[in-house]
Amino acid sequence: MSEAAPGLRAEELGAYFALVEVSNLLQYAVDEHLRVDGALSYVQFQVLARLVDSPEGKLRMTDLADGVVYSRSGLTYQAGLLDKRGLITRSPSPDDERSVIVAVTDAGRDLVAQVLPGHVDRVQHLLFEALTADDVAALNSVLGKIRDHMRAAPPRSAKPRARRNQAG
Amino acid sequence: MSEAAPGLRAEELGAYFALVEVSNLLQYAVDEHLRVDGALSYVQFQVLARLVDSPEGKLRMTDLADGVVYSRSGLTYQAGLLDKRGLITRSPSPDDERSVIVAVTDAGRDLVAQVLPGHVDRVQHLLFEALTADDVAALNSVLGKIRDHMRAAPPRSAKPRARRNQAG
DNA sequence: TATTGTTATACTCTATAACTATA
DNA sequence: TATAGTTATAGAGTATAACAATA
Structure with missing residues (x-):
């Protein structure tokens, strides 16, 4: 695609590829750790x-x-798994009988506490170790800009901005 | 996790969350388009x-x-699908009889040509539309730094830098 | 023995649609 | 009718291990 990328300048293409690669590698490392x-x-x-x-x-x-x-x-599927492991409970809401209240159990809190340091560690190590304070500031600023833009401007195709998970 | 993130400063945490969210949203949009x-x-x-x-x-x-x-x-699974659709061919390598040479067919090239403009369009729209030239330069630079770091410094746990997909 | 690749298999995840119950 | 959630079901994707063939 090096030459076949109309509409994306070299620098943009580079940033795009880097973003995909970085988030893939990060995701992989983090997934593995959590697992x-x-x-x-x-x-x-x-x-x-x-x-x-x-x-x-x-x-x-x-x-x-x-x-x-x-x-x-x-x-529902994931909540079922967490429930089965005793990490959350599910109970009907008093306010709205249709709703289900999900609550973390102590075991759930313990597990998060157990896992969080390593998680943060990975992120720190992979993402930020090589960066200066200015780099972090720039990254934060630009990614924030992109996120706001994405949220405000759904793909042209878009449905009425509905959430992706709406019955059928 | 707002308070429970030892080792990650607020700005880093923000950048991390923004990265995850941006790449998720991008991935979702791009996946859908390709599909x-x-x-x-x-x-x-x-x-x-x-x-x-x-x-x-x-x-x-x-x-x-x-x-x-x-x-x-x-x-192999994915190549099988692409093969079945006539987008690639697979043939034994003349050099090394163990190897399989995968080649794009004309249909495969056509499909990429058909899909690429829309793909690039999404990326342009979602990722870069809201950015200045300086933003893009900064993003490219910082993400490039991270990528190089990630490649050079695998997770502490790490196996001898081997590829992830090595028999068992 | 090590490498290349396929196959069999089992499992996880996700989406769709049909359904129940409450608002 | 619309919303909240579950269930049944089916399909895609992925990993593992066993395997065959070549180096």
Whole structure:
């Protein structure tokens, strides 16, 4: 594609390839760590982390699906696995009988606590070890810009901005 | 994790989250486009693109696995799909009878040509539309630094730097 | 023996659609 | 009718291990 990239200048192409490669390598390293150290997939880790990070350690299924960007059935599946392992509990919401409240258990908190240092360590090591403070600032700024842009401007094709996981 | 991230400063944490989110959103958009426009997974697209980009339009399975970072059986599976669709051919290497030479067919080239503009368009739109030239330069520079670092410094755990896909 | 690649197999993940129950 | 969630099911992708063939 070196020559066949109309619309992307060399520098952009380079940045694109670097982004894909970096995130693939990072994802691979992080996935492996979570799997080995905590028997968790990244999605499962995200779910637990969000719960731990929430004020009361509980969120509705919908909130979780919103955050993790996941199909509802996929989330049910993952929640089932976490439930089976005693890392979360699920109970009907008192406010809205349709909703399910997911709560981290102590075991879930322990597992996150066990896994988080190594996780952070990997990220620190892989992503930031070689960077100056200025690099980090620049990266943060530019990626933030891109993220805001992506959120605001869905692909031209786009559906009415609906979440990806909406029944069929 | 807002408070529970020892070893990662706020700015680093922000950059990490932004990276994950940006690459997820990009991946999702790009995957969807390739699937809708060319019935290709990203891996399949990468394989075809590498072949198109190679001097003679042919590479050994091993070269492809190296580039795409893939297990050998996984590559065989994907190559099987591409072969079945007439997008590549596979033939024994004259040099080394163990090797298999994968070659893009005209249909494969056509498909890449058909899909590439839209692909580049998505990337341009999602990733670069909101950026200044300086932003792109900074992104390219910092991500390049990270990539080089990642390649040079595998995770501490690491095996002898071997490729990930080495028999068992 | 080491390398290249395929095959068999089993497992994980994800999406779709049908369904229940509540709002 | 719309929303929240589950279940059944089917398909894609991936990894592992056993295997065959060549170096």
